[in-house]
Amino acid sequence: MASPKFENLVEMFERSIKLYGPRELFGTKVDGRWTWTTFAEFGAAVEGFRGGLASLGIQHGDKVAIISNNRVEWAVAYYACATMGAALVPMYEAQLAKEWAFIIKDCSAVAVIAATDDILAKCKEIPESAPSLKHLIGLSLPASDPMSYAALVAAGKKAPLAAIKVAPGDTACLIYTSGTTGNPKGVILSHSNLASNVTAVHEMLPLETDDRSLSFLPWAHSFGQTVELHVLLSMGGSMALCEAVDKIIPNLSETQPTFLVSVPRIFNRIYDGVNKQMAARPAAIRGLFYGGLAAANKRRKGEPLTLGDKLKLALANKLVFGKIRAKFGGRLKYAFSGGAALSKDVAEFIDGLGITVYEGYGLTETSPIATANRPGAHRIGSVGKAIPGCTIVIDKAAAGDDKQGEIIISGPNIMQGYHNRDEENAAVFTEDRSFRTGDLGYLDDEGFLYITGRIKEQYKLENGKYVAPAPLEEQLKLSPFILNAMIYGDNRLYNVALVVPDLAAIKEWGAAKGLSFADDAKLLANKEVNDLLKGEVEKFSQSFKGFEKIRKFTLTGEDFSTENGMLTPSLKLKRRVAWAKYGPQVEALYSTDKGKDDPAYATP
Secondary structure, eight states, X not given: OOOOOOSSHXXXXXXXXXXXXXXXXXXXXXXXXXXXXXXXXHHHHHHHHHHHHHHTTOOTTOEEEXXXXXXXXXXXXXXXXXXXXXXXXXXXXXXXHHHHHHHHHHHTOSEEEESSHHHHHHHTTGGGTOTTOOEEEESSSOTTSTTBHHHHHHHHHHSOOOOOOOOTTSEEEEEEEOOSSSSOEEEEEEHHHHHHHHHHHHHHSOOOTXXXXXXXXXXXXXXXXXXXXXXXXXXXXXXXXXXXXXXXXXXXXXXXXXXXXXXXXXXXXXXXXXXXXXXTSOHHHHHHHXXXXXXXXXXXXXXXXXXXXXXHHXXXXXXXXXXXXXXXXXXXXXXXXOSSOOOHHHHHHHHHTTOEEEEEEEXXXXXXXXXXXXXXXXXXXXXXXXXXXXXXXXXXXXXXOSSOEEEEEESTTSOSEETTOHHHHXXXXXXXXXXXXXEEEEEOTTSOEEEEEETTTOEEOTTSOEEOHHHHHHHHXXXXXXXXXXXXXXXSSSEEEEEEXXXXXXXXXXXXXXXXXXXXXXHHHOHHHHXXXXXXXXXXXXTSOGGGOEEEEEEOSSOOOTTTTSBOTTOOBOHHHHHHHHHHHHHXXXXXXXXXXXXXXXXX
């Protein structure tokens, strides 16, 4: 059966509501049990809210902001706007009020939809700085309030507005990239940008109407929005809305998804958790587990399996892997990773458990998928080949390297531009409107793309060697005792690191050794703890090149998070924020040098 080709989100939405009306679409846990909204019910809610927005005078070309985590009403608002030609501007509940105000003013939003009473109260102060803002809509307001979501849906049902035919170039949404530096920029994504990405996924991946995801990536970010919300809706699938990040594992068991859409941080946690469990199991079980993984890895590479390999794999799959998959609901077949480079070790680990890992690459500016692994073109360690309609070119001159260079993308998924940012647009678009990503990578002989870092994050050591820190940091985070890390060495002779240890794991390790710590400060200062972490840094940096090695490190007990501003909503490190807080602590690592006789100065 030929894959559908979508021109815009309105056509896609109407097709799905018609084809899949009685099927389950969104699952939400209420009072301890999961309840499901069908496609037909969702379609009716979209029609009602569309009419409600029209009753306020909102029309084609307007911008409507929403500050909310994933919920059914979020999706209703998105498609209500899309089907009337307005553009949704999503924001995060965890953002600061001043960031909401900046975005609302920058895009000239006429309305804002607030998830909670607290957010709504903060938004009431915004019109002073953003005169475009006329309407404040509350998702939590009672139905008796005319500006509540419920009241607007009811009003729209009494005075319905038919969906309009949008042009391919009409703006569907503005996604403001939180960025690791400066003010956020509004990425303008058209209906055709997003529809082209959905069409490409249909062509590449073997998804079916009975597929289901557990949704925990924010739809306010392009990865979760396109790959889950749009793709699953377009093909009749369903998505259960995760209660919270710490509820992922129990929610997986309860909702039995067939695939996960995630960033490496979540897959790293799964890798870490399973390895910790195995460490506590009898030697025979551990041997079977790791022997089975090794056999699965050989099979994936096409290497011949011995009789012993086949036996180990069969037993491991029945006695160990199956039980692990059962914790994930028992139906998990695929894992889609994006947002940052996934460690090859983690990808092989997940794949070995019997869950096929398809890693891809893209940016908000590419709607977001630009490359992806898929059946028939699958290479762990790479981010796959260009998706249908896209072209990848490597500009080696931008990096001054014979192999790697800046990744340049062209195709129908390339954004319309940054809102009100002519200078930035000129910097990222080539003459033919291909997009300069700012990412470093290379293509192999078969067209598989490999990401090696980010140009802006790359720095030069005193010896002239370039270092891309992000992939190295991801490798360190594979340690069961390290939550996060920031590597630094700009214009220095060697690299150092700020390490965030897993305090809970270290306390458990300490208890087994008869160690106790009066408080976290004593733990961080403890010599045995520091020796443990030194060993972990050395172990998980074995693959680093000599000049990339970490010669010294310092510790902090505060993890990087979106709440403390150290991470972007897509969980990338905001280096300038981390440096503003920890720079002196990191710099002090160099001030303790004794001179050229210091062991840290050993030739890399």
